[in-house]
Amino acid sequence: MSGLRGFTGNGPSPWTDLERPPLDAARLRRALVVPGGLWTSLEVVTETGSTNSDLAARGRAGEAEGAVLVAEEQNAGRGRLERQWSAPARSGLFLSLLLRPGPDVPTERYGWMPLLVGVAAAATLSRVAELDVGLKWPNDLQVTMDGGERKIGGILTELAGDALVPGIGINVSLRQDELPVPTAASLALAGAAVTDRDTLLRALLREFADLYEEWRQAGGDPHASGLLPAYTARCTTIGRSVRVQLPGDRELLGRAVSIDGDGRLVVRTADGTEQAVGAGDVVHVRPQPDQR
Template identity: 65%
Template sequence: MTPSDASSGASAGRWSSLDRPPLNAAALQRALVTEGGLWTSLEVVPATGSTNTDLAARAAALPEGAVLVAEEQTAGRGRLDRSWTAPARSGLFFSVLLKPGPAVPEERWGWLTLLAGVATAAGLSRAAGVDTALKWPNDLLVTVDGDERKTGGILAERVADGVVVGIGLNVTLTEDELPVPAAGSLLLAKASATDRDPLLKSVLRSLEQWYGNWREAGGDPGASGLQEAYAAGCATLGKHVRADLPGGRALTGTAEAVDADGRLVIRTADGEREAVGAGDVVHLRSVH
């Protein structure tokens, strides 16, 4: 049975696929929800529209560290209101609730998207043996047949007293299941492991470590090592890029740095430097 056969045959038994078994919620809870740790609860649901939407709606009543995981998302969202869909149990789709204040000033909370990228890449490297690069600000890239392809994305949304960070990762999607040709998956990147339980544990443990260091440093991206780590793993830096900015303006140039506010610094052909804090960035070519 192929993964796509298993997905289409869900009516015969939702958890009958040996290729894509369900997450072991009880084991994940035992491993991750520990005394004194960041994660305070972990819930796995069979399906939902969006884990970000669900967790944001309950955020005021939940302590920091709540984790919501869905085996399938029917209305997952990326940046710029893009949709995110994948077959059931073919990836990791989860959101976490973080409440950095008052230890971290609110003007530094924007770093949480980049922090989640660094933590996810580190966790996947350990558990799946695959190199994951970061595309500013929130995409996760893997190499498939020599090409960079998006295998994951991150969406951080403000709630009343914190931030909900959603992470979506394509794990076992095959070529014919990809939403667009430019997409990828850990399977297609020849990951050494695609068992979702250890992958989720590794990413959440990495996120806990990076978040703890960042919070202890008062959200300072330099002192916590976050700014340096992000730059080291960012595939956007050194590339010739086009940034499609709010309002319809486009900026083309070389991506040179990520500044202390998490913005992408682009040097244009006339030598001017502009820091971009929002927009869609397209990799055009490498600069040698």
């Protein structure tokens, strides 16, 4: 599951069950696992290594689409590029979803899944928590605090046989002294109107189910489903000067100008050349003097 890099925790949290209550699994199931709906099961576990790893194994074993696995705490959570990620128990939302979009969606469009999850998460937090949440390409959730961009969560999607397993991590109640790096944040620190995790999780899964159905009915087409314009509207990377750290210790410097039809970031370099990037770490930087 994606999240904030390098966080290994700061020892046992002094928070009580009243301050960080456990999720109400039974109530969540009654609200979300309904006839004709996307979600077929919802399980909340006290602790696990990685919800993505657990659900990917179940996906490879043939479990039906629509399973949701939520952990109150992860001890081997993974972000992009195999970064380790963890957070205090019950301090956020840590979950994975089991999806089987085929045969409606061709596999070449599966790369849109983390962007779809990002749109669902950002839209939910903007509406329910009343925060202006943006998306740093490809899958970081950001808010603006103290004049800077802060990461509140992220997404990691894995292929498990013919299933897709997107994982979501959102920091909800982390305090300042529990943050891993100065560029991190939580909903509570950002002044969210709602930090009740049950409310946020119900809204997120409903929002995702609606967007996923539209995307699948459109055959995964990002234009016909409205996913491309929805993502572009929330993307904080477009229009920014960026440094993209590419595989093989390479770097690409330029201005991010668009998202293409495959979900790749299009970067225009100083000489006017445009290059589409499908994978890489993006750093927002100040414009260079000769950059257009």
